[in-house]
Amino acid sequence: MSDPLLIQTKDLSVTFSIGNGVFKKQQLKAVDGISIDIPKGSFFGVVGESGSGKTTLGRALLNAVPISDGHATYDDGEVTYDLAGLDGAALKDYRKRAQLIFQDPYAALSPRMTVRDIIAEPLEVMGLTANREETDARVREIAAKCRLNLEHLRRFPHAFSGGQRQRISIARALVSGPQFIVADESVAALDVSIQADILNLLKSIQQEMGLTFLFISHDLSVVAHTCDHVAVMYLGRIVESAPTRQLFKNARHPYTKALFSAIPSLDPDDRGSAQKLVGEIPSPTNQPTGCKFHTRCPYVTELCKQQEPPLVTCEEGHAVSCHRWEELQEGITA
Amino acid sequence: MSLIDVRNLTLQFDTDEGRITAVDNVSFSLAPGEVMGLVGESGSGKSVTAKALMKLNARNGHYSDDSQITLHLDSGPVDVMSLKRPRDMAVIRGGAISMIFQEPMASFAPAMTVGSQMVEQLLIHSNMNKRQAKELSIEMLDRVGISDASTRFNQYAFEMSGGMRQRAMIAMALSTKPKLLIADEPTTALDVTIQAQVIDLMKDLVDEFKMGIIFITHDLGVVAQTADKVAVMYLGRMIEQGPVREVIRNPRHPYTQGLIDALPKLDDLGAPLRAIPGDIPSPLERPSGCVFHTRCSQIIGDICKTHLPAWADTGADHRTACHLCHQGASA
Numbered sequence: 001m002s003d004p005l006l007i008q009t010k011d012l013s014v015t016f017s018i019g020n021g022v023f024k025k026q027q028l029k030a031v032d033g034i035s036i037d038i039p040k041g042s043f044f045g046v047v048g049e050s051g052s053g054k055t056t057l058g059r060a061l062l063n064a065v066p067i068s069d070g071h072a073t074y075d076d077g078e079v080t081y082d083l084a085g086l087d088g089a090a091l092k093d094y095r096k097r098a099q100l101i102f103q104d105p106y107a108a109l110s111p112r113m114t115v116r117d118i119i120a121e122p123l124e125v126m127g128l129t130a131n132r133e134e135t136d137a138r139v140r141e142i143a144a145k146c147r148l149n150l151e152h153l154r155r156f157p158h159a160f161s162g163g164q165r166q167r168i169s170i171a172r173a174l175v176s177g178p179q180f181i182v183a184d185e186s187v188a189a190l191d192v193s194i195q196a197d198i199l200n201l202l203k204s205i206q207q208e209m210g211l212t213f214l215f216i217s218h219d220l221s222v223v224a225h226t227c228d229h230v231a232v233m234y235l236g237r238i239v240e241s242a243p244t245r246q247l248f249k250n251a252r253h254p255y256t257k258a259l260f261s262a263i264p265s266l267d268p269d270d271r272g273s274a275q276k277l278v279g280e281i282p283s284p285t286n287q288p289t290g291c292k293f294h295t296r297c298p299y300v301t302e303l304c305k306q307q308e309p310p311l312v313t314c315e316e317g318h319a320v321s322c323h324r325w326e327e328l329q330e331g332i333t334a
Numbered sequence: 335m336s337l338i339d340v341r342n343l344t345l346q347f348d349t350d351e352g353r354i355t356a357v358d359n360v361s362f363s364l365a366p367g368e369v370m371g372l373v374g375e376s377g378s379g380k381s382v383t384a385k386a387l388m389k390l391n392a393r394n395g396h397y398s399d400d401s402q403i404t405l406h407l408d409s410g411p412v413d414v415m416s417l418k419r420p421r422d423m424a425v426i427r428g429g430a431i432s433m434i435f436q437e438p439m440a441s442f443a444p445a446m447t448v449g450s451q452m453v454e455q456l457l458i459h460s461n462m463n464k465r466q467a468k469e470l471s472i473e474m475l476d477r478v479g480i481s482d483a484s485t486r487f488n489q490y491a492f493e494m495s496g497g498m499r500q501r502a503m504i505a506m507a508l509s510t511k512p513k514l515l516i517a518d519e520p521t522t523a524l525d526v527t528i529q530a531q532v533i534d535l536m537k538d539l540v541d542e543f544k545m546g547i548i549f550i551t552h553d554l555g556v557v558a559q560t561a562d563k564v565a566v567m568y569l570g571r572m573i574e575q576g577p578v579r580e581v582i583r584n585p586r587h588p589y590t591q592g593l594i595d596a597l598p599k600l601d602d603l604g605a606p607l608r609a610i611p612g613d614i615p616s617p618l619e620r621p622s623g624c625v626f627h628t629r630c631s632q633i634i635g636d637i638c639k640t641h642l643p644a645w646a647d648t649g650a651d652h653r654t655a656c657h658l659c660h661q662g663a664s665a
Contacts, residue, residue: 050496050527161613162376191375191552194595197609218525221598225607245603262530264555266597268578271559276534277527280495 003039004077006180006212007061010035011070014053014060018285028285031054031235033070035311038180038214043206045215045227045303047259051281053236054216058182061214062098063091074098076179096126103185105165109157115168116153119143122176138175145205146171152331163194167201171279174205175266182214187222199226220259224248229317232256235284235292238311242318252320252329255293291323337513337546338387338405344398345386354617356382356395358570358625366513369540369547371561371578373554373593377614379570380550384516387548388427405430407513409465414639428652429459432507436519438499442491449487452506455564458509474505478535497528501535508539518550533559554593558582562660566590569625576652588632624657632658 014031030095038044046054051153061072063086072083073093081094099122102108109118119139122128129135140150152310157165160183166186183202187195203226206213217223223230224244231241232255240253253258258277265271282288288295294304302333303323311321322328343359357379364370366657372380378653385391387403403414407430415422435441443451449471456467468487475483478501491499500520507515517536521529521619537560540547549560558578565575566589572588585591591609599605612629615621621628646659 049527151567164612192554193375193592193596193610194613195609196598196607197611198611199607216510219598220526221600224600224603225598248600248603256480258527260600262526264529264533264553264559266555266558266582266594266599276530278531280497281525281530 003041004075005037006040006076007036007038007072007074007214009037009061009070009072011221012057012060012067012072013069014056014065015068026285029236029287030284031060031134034233034236034238035070036231036238036241038212040212041206041210042229043203043215043227045217045223045230046233047217047220047223047230048233049218049281050232051235053284054233055184056236057233058100058184058214058216061180062100062182063094064100074180076174092126096128096176097178098180098182099176099178101166101169101173101181101183101186104189105162105169106189108169109165111157114154114156115143115148115160118157118168119171119175122172126176128176139171142171142175144176145208147201162190162196163197166190166194166198170198170201170205172191174209178211180212180214182216184216185218186215188217190279195222202226221263232259235281235287237292238319238321239293240320240322241311241316242315246315246318250318252314252318252325253293253322254297254299254328291321299328335365335406336391337366338369338403339363340387341381341402341404342398342400343386343403344400344401345382345391346396347392347395348396349617355620356570356617359384360567360570360572362565362575364514364546366546366547367540367544368563369549369561371557371564372548372550372567373552373557374567375552377569377584377615377617378567380567381518382546382570383567384433384518384550387414387514387516388431388433389417389423390427390433405514424458428455428510428512430512431514431516432504432510432512433516433518434500434507434520436522438496438503438523441503442499444491447488447490448494448502448506449489452487452502452509455506456509459519470509470656471505474509476504478502478505478508478539479531480505497524497531500524500528500532500655504532504535504539508543511543511545513545515545516529516550517547520549520553521556522551522553529556536560554582554597566593569620571625571655573626573656574654578648580649580652584649584652586648586652586659587626587656588630588658589626592629592631624655634658634661 011033013033016028017025018028048054048320060067063083067084069155074081074083086094116139120135123135129138187198215227227244229243230247231238234255240256252309277296282295290306291309294300309321309323311319313319343357343360346353346355346439360383364391374380381445400600401415405412453467456462472483472487475486480486480501521532551557561578564578564581568589574590585594595608612630615628623639623641624643627633634657641654643657645653645655648654648659
């Protein structure tokens, strides 16, 4: 691999204790033993249904939820941090380097602050600028990069449409000069016409500033167009991970295939050809034994119910966690 | 014979900032058993149009005098605009017309069991007694693929997952056997795998109950999979309508073309995404002429800024309101 790694995790787990009372404590494993490598300057996609743990993974990498097990390291060439034991000054410094863009631009912006104050807040809180002039200059620079009209800086968020608000959120995330950005469903709440605009903006910012993105989405077609590498999550585990083109050409895991075929086709004559998944994602407090996908998998065997499949490399950069991937591959070609 | 006829529907709202036009001269009709997709960005007026069919809009709304909505029922035509009292409205609301909303958690009362809500509406809209209503409700829950329906009947909405809630919502909407079902973004809040299941379910139910459906969505892929015909709205105006194959394969309005181009395509990953430039204007600042001219990439000249384009026939049952189409016809 040519690019150095910005984020590297090894068996990363996040467990929450839920329920009240001494005897009713339950453990919820939201992220369960995940190992990923995110190269510097890449657009790394994480896909899965709600409840698959993709948001928790993103938050763990931002140190917004405690890591219960395993390792995660951040290395941008200047500094190296072990994310599990980060505190004090190191944590403050990491906050500058890693930022989050939220899903809902209507809920993410304070209605009582002007756009200028929203974008300037991280600078003021982190003490990154010496005086007001410097802050204003920095805000204007970032606003221009995010294609915000400078006149708009004096207005309040309610005056803006969803697309413009999302551009404000992006500007706020970029203003501290981060290296690593987690975009959590950042286009899910937008119309398709606006969605394309925001994706293009993220992509151009990423290339221009050499940033690294973790792009979390439930929409495979959006991920396909933006990411270099995609990891598919199911119930806290990675079931398949591959470079985008490879994954789209040659998906191996039955879950990935089902996700693809569930995307509504734009061809009105191509109705009902989709291979539909039955049922829903099981509750994370009551996880199935063996392969976690076996309750919905059309190719389930006894082995799947008992033993969890390992994540094996089937091709360069392409890993899959399924007992039967080789068989199924042959079955499709035959 | 059509099921519902809408003619010149215009609806304005009085707000603190002034009077805004939410629906502007919209006309369409729908036959029984037909599925119409109503497409547009947020703020295009699709939900307001659908709600107008049940007169569900807020009190500050004013319908123009020539707005006409006629519902053709077995008992004869009903002039929806003339219905004033809530008692008269019961014929349409939840009776002949049912509605499914986007967020199923917000549409169920949180402190009543799902079953008691289903029974309640059946008692209002039919002559059933409680026992019959309960039997039918459980049967409908079973019909939409909810396992262990008699247990689910006694549960609250929060005890169900998103997909199951939406199924229960569909069961509830269909249990009164409506002639027309309005589905307002019924799959937007769901995961793709669950969306595929719900779309399948709705297709089966249309075949079985032979009702008309107005399917509101901003996802053209969902429309391609479900609808027979499509109507595209922008800023309160209908700008293109026609059979689904025609509109999706051969879109004539620049806005419809823009919506299709903006969709990420799976068969060509390298192609850049093309956004429609700009944002939908505020309804307080409606552009003159063609409402789309401020964002249109194929503007032909001043005529777009000054004159409202008339409908042009652009194929079998395919109509487009754009000056470009008139130009092509005269050339």
